[in-house]
Amino acid sequence: MPYPTRASADAHLIDDLFNLAIISTSIAFLIVLAMLTYFVIVGIRRSRGHYTHGTSKQAYIFTALFAIVVFIGLDVNLAYFDQKAYGVVFSRVPEPKNNLVVQVFAKQFEWNFRYAGTDEKFGTDDDIMTVNQLVVPTKTDVILKMQSLDVVHCLFLPSLRMKQDVLPGMTVSLIFQANLTTKAEKERRNDPEWVFEIACAEFCGLNHSDMKGKFLILEKDEYTTWEEEQSIAAADFVAPEVWEHWMDGNSEEKSE
Amino acid sequence: MSGDVDPKPGFIRTYVFSTDHKMIAKQYLFLGIFYLLIAGLFAVQIRMQLAHPDAEAPLIGKALWPQTDGKMPPEFYNMLFTMHGSLMVFFAITPIVIGAFGNFVIPLQIGAKDMAFPILNMLSFWVMFIGGIVMAASFFVPHGAATAGWTAYASLSSSSEVTSPILGHGQTFWLLGIAFAGTSSLMGGINYIVTVLNFRCRGMKLLRMPLTTWGLFFTAILNVLWVPVVAAALFMVLVDRLFGTSFFMAGPLASVEGGQPLLYQHLFWGFGHPEVYILILPVWGLVGDLLSVFSRKPAFGYKATVYSMATIVILSQIVWGHHLFTSGMNPLLGHVFVFLTITISVPTSIFFLNWLATLWRGAIRLTEPMLYALGIVFVFCIGGLTGLFNALQALDIYVHDTYFVVGHFHYTLAASVLFGVFAGIHYWFPKMFGRNMNARMAKVHFCLTFIFLNCVFFSMMYVGAGGHMRRISDPTTYTFLKDFQVWNRFMGYSTLALAAAQLLFAWNFFHSLFFGKKAQQNPWQANTLEWSAPTPPPHGNFLSPPKVARGPYEFNSPLSGDRDWLMQDDPAATASDS
Numbered sequence: 073m074p075y076p077t078r079a080s081a082d083a084h085l086i087d088d089l090f091n092l093a094i095i096s097t098s099i100a101f102l103i104v105l106a107m108l109t110y111f112v113i114v115g116i117r118r119s120r121g122h123y124t125h126g127t128s129k130q131a132y133i134f135t136a137l138f139a140i141v142v143f144i145g146l147d148v149n150l151a152y153f154d155q156k157a158y159g160v161v162f163s164r165v166p167e168p169k170n171n172l173v174v175q176v177f178a179k180q181f182e183w184n185f186r187y188a189g190t191d192e193k194f195g196t197d198d199d200i201m202t203v204n205q206l207v208v209p210t211k212t213d214v215i216l217k218m219q220s221l222d223v224v225h226c227l228f229l230p231s232l233r234m235k236q237d238v239l240p241g242m243t244v245s246l247i248f249q250a251n252l253t254t255k256a257e258k259e260r261r262n263d264p265e266w267v268f269e270i271a272c273a274e275f276c277g278l279n280h281s282d283m284k285g286k287f288l289i290l291e292k293d294e295y296t297t298w299e300e301e302q303s304i305a306a307a308d309f310v311a312p313e314v315w316e317h318w319m320d321g322n323s324e325e326k327s328e
Numbered sequence: 329m330s331g332d333v334d335p336k337p338g339f340i341r342t343y344v345f346s347t348d349h350k351m352i353a354k355q356y357l358f359l360g361i362f363y364l365l366i367a368g369l370f371a372v373q374i375r376m377q378l379a380h381p382d383a384e385a386p387l388i389g390k391a392l393w394p395q396t397d398g399k400m401p402p403e404f405y406n407m408l409f410t411m412h413g414s415l416m417v418f419f420a421i422t423p424i425v426i427g428a429f430g431n432f433v434i435p436l437q438i439g440a441k442d443m444a445f446p447i448l449n450m451l452s453f454w455v456m457f458i459g460g461i462v463m464a465a466s467f468f469v470p471h472g473a474a475t476a477g478w479t480a481y482a483s484l485s486s487s488s489e490v491t492s493p494i495l496g497h498g499q500t501f502w503l504l505g506i507a508f509a510g511t512s513s514l515m516g517g518i519n520y521i522v523t524v525l526n527f528r529c530r531g532m533k534l535l536r537m538p539l540t541t542w543g544l545f546f547t548a549i550l551n552v553l554w555v556p557v558v559a560a561a562l563f564m565v566l567v568d569r570l571f572g573t574s575f576f577m578a579g580p581l582a583s584v585e586g587g588q589p590l591l592y593q594h595l596f597w598g599f600g601h602p603e604v605y606i607l608i609l610p611v612w613g614l615v616g617d618l619l620s621v622f623s624r625k626p627a628f629g630y631k632a633t634v635y636s637m638a639t640i641v642i643l644s645q646i647v648w649g650h651h652l653f654t655s656g657m658n659p660l661l662g663h664v665f666v667f668l669t670i671t672i673s674v675p676t677s678i679f680f681l682n683w684l685a686t687l688w689r690g691a692i693r694l695t696e697p698m699l700y701a702l703g704i705v706f707v708f709c710i711g712g713l714t715g716l717f718n719a720l721q722a723l724d725i726y727v728h729d730t731y732f733v734v735g736h737f738h739y740t741l742a743a744s745v746l747f748g749v750f751a752g753i754h755y756w757f758p759k760m761f762g763r764n765m766n767a768r769m770a771k772v773h774f775c776l777t778f779i780f781l782n783c784v785f786f787s788m789m790y791v792g793a794g795g796h797m798r799r800i801s802d803p804t805t806y807t808f809l810k811d812f813q814v815w816n817r818f819m820g821y822s823t824l825a826l827a828a829a830q831l832l833f834a835w836n837f838f839h840s841l842f843f844g845k846k847a848q849q850n851p852w853q854a855n856t857l858e859w860s861a862p863t864p865p866p867h868g869n870f871l872s873p874p875k876v877a878r879g880p881y882e883f884n885s886p887l888s889g890d891r892d893w894l895m896q897d898d899p900a901a902t903a904s905d906s
């Protein structure tokens with residue numbers, strides 16, 4: 073199947089679930105198709121249909137049994153694996169000593185990311201701001217705290233099989249851990265231009281199609297270097313006024 | 329009331345402001361076909377843009393955007409997909425399946441002279457007509473028609489301060505146009521319910537009604553319950569836009585605090601999920617009718633089918649949350665909605681069982697309506713099974729807002745309902761217009777449509793599995809979507825072929841209207857009452873009030889003698905049954 077490259081240890085659970093759903097529904101579909109074709113081909117040559125009257129008790133029992141088999145065999149079975157996958161992929165509890173908080177400001181039509189910087193405090197001079205570029209260290213729990221400054225957007229990380237709407241007026245979070253660096257994947261593909269990507273999945277207006285960015289996954293030490301460099305460079309960065317609305321209520325927030 | 333039949337109405341009363349349900353049905357049919365054509369052409373433009381995002385838009389490009397060498401600007405693309413969805417759902421499928429089929433079929437199948445409220449019926453058409461005019465007019469206001477998607481999510485749709493195209497009045501026109509369509513559906517719904525409950529002829533017990541009428545009846549119930557909800561939501565969007573309230577506004581754009589954009593999504597999908605069943609229930613009913621008639625066999629599990637429809641009516645109202653797994657809704661609610669949603673497959677699987685069991689041991693007649701009906705079983709099976717993917721929380725989060733979802737709902741709404749439209753038109757055309765359509769041309773049309781429609785919609789699901797987002801005007805700017813461009817081209821050309829195949833239908837329809845062979849009274853040898861009426865039925869429908877003696881599907885009954893069918897009101901065989 074044409075799934076995008078996986079960049080986390082959990083993402084395969086979604087692909088497995090997808091494959092399982094494809095296989096089980098294909099079986100159901102082929103059974104229907106086979107019966108349909110057979111009954112039609114055999115029936116074309118018949119001159120008179122078989123008469124039945126009303127619905128017999130056996131027919132009711134058979135119908136009920138059939139519905140139960142479909143419900144348990146197909147639906148409940150898939151829902152079980154679904155809920156199991158959901159529990160792993162979307163209910164991640166961040167490790168206390170090994171995490172990174174990134175604030176996400178979505179606005180038409182760009183993704184803004186704010187990092188606490190080396191002092192690990194938001195709202196200070198060394199905060200790092202990036203536009204359309206999410207930089208994270210590998211094998212670290214990343215906690216995205218997201219807000220929209222205008223309409224509803226949706227952060228889509230295809231390589232993690234994750235997606236979360238970003239709404240104005242409330243903060244939603246998304247927690248993940250990446251395990252494949254951009255560099256490693258570039259080497260594997262032998263394509264220096266190649267990147268992981270982020271996209272906006274919820275239609276948000278005029279240039280929605282362009283609301284995208286790069287998703288850079290670095291080795292831990294590379295990330296530390298990047299953070300230090302950026303923190304120094306960020307000293308004279310002034311946050312746009314429109315961000316203050318959000319920053320006011322949350323400037324106390326620390327990176328745990 | 330329906331008893332008053334003016335023997336010689338003038339031209340205007342006959343063809344324009346008619347209160348005859350059959351004329352109103354025809355009006356709905358022509359309105360629906362007109363918007364089907366427009367919205368279909370939009371689909372072609374959409375797919376051509378995705379096939380060649382950097383090229384000049386075919387036919388219209390050079391004329392509309394000379395400054396960009398004919399390349400389509402994103403605001404136009406946004407307008408195309410917004411109006412494609414809105415027109416298809418509210419001004420093409422609704423008027424044909426509910427307006428035309430509902431109006432034509434319900435009174436005839438239950439043996440009534442007309443609808444319960446003929447004047448309300450006339451108004452419901454003209455209100456929809458005005459809505460259609462408003463939608464059409466919205467293309468000519470500055471900045472053009474609406475661009476917020478057919479779902480019109482707030483606060484994009486409710487904000488008048490966000491980027492220019494939404495500033496235009498197109499979105500406001502859209503809200504008004506949908507309000508007219510909703511009002512029309514509400515009037516129609518009340519009329520259908522009252523008619524079915526009170527205007528059945530003698531002997532027509534509820535459980536002797538044909539399945540098409542059952543489907544239309546349940547559709548009417550859902551319409552009456554849920555159209556007011558979406559109307560309320562759209563009204564709040566309207567006052568947010570025009571008068572600066574903040575029902576759905578929050579964050580920096582809100583004028584006052586306390587608004588909630590998520591509320592809109594709940595209200596919209598509270599209506600939106602039942603809407604899927606509003607459109608498909610009549611088609612399910614029609615499939616039940618057609619499979620029985622063209623298998624020359626009673627519909628298997630008739631009662632179970634009716635009860636399953638009723639169950640779906642109830643379940644469809646409590647599953648809307650499966651559209652909101654990524655919305656920021658509490659995940660705990662998500663688990664509940666997963667469970668509720670998968671229970672829908674119980675009644676749905678019973679439909680399939682009953683359809684297959686109807687064909688089993690039948691004498692199959694592959695007429696044109698039967699081909700479309702079999703086509704529906706095929707495409708709806710794909711549509712229904714892929715719905716399961718969207719019911720699963722973890723999986724839906726990945727496929728949400730991708731072409732997987734678009735492919736899925738095009739299998740249910742576009743493929744299944746469109747085949748329903750063709751099946752119904754071919755089936756009732758002789759009764760409606762007194763002439764036959766060309767059977768061979770219809771069969772060729774079915775085959776071509778079936779092939780190309782699967783090419784388009786199945787490919788959609790494939791690229792969606794790769795994460796291809798919907799509603800983006802240029803997929804080539806994404807690295808991870810590069811490989812899918814060949815699929816987008818394939819879909820583009822398949823859409824062209826699909827559109828070209830519809831010329832066959834159009835020619836067949838309009839040519840047969842004037843030059844088709846004169847139709848018999850009961851060309852399909854069916855049992856239901858519409859075939860007892862003269863062809864075409866006069867104002868008042870039946871020469872004498874019918875008296876029903878049996879259920880709708882007594883094929884090959886021991887009572888039927890030499891023929892293999894037995895009309896519901898056939899007095900020859902007096903024994904009353906079921």
Ligand SMILES: [Cu+2]
Binds near residue numbers: 226275277281
């Ligand atoms: Cu967007």
Ligand SMILES: [Cu+2]
Binds near residue numbers: 600647648650651
């Ligand atoms: Cu739904």
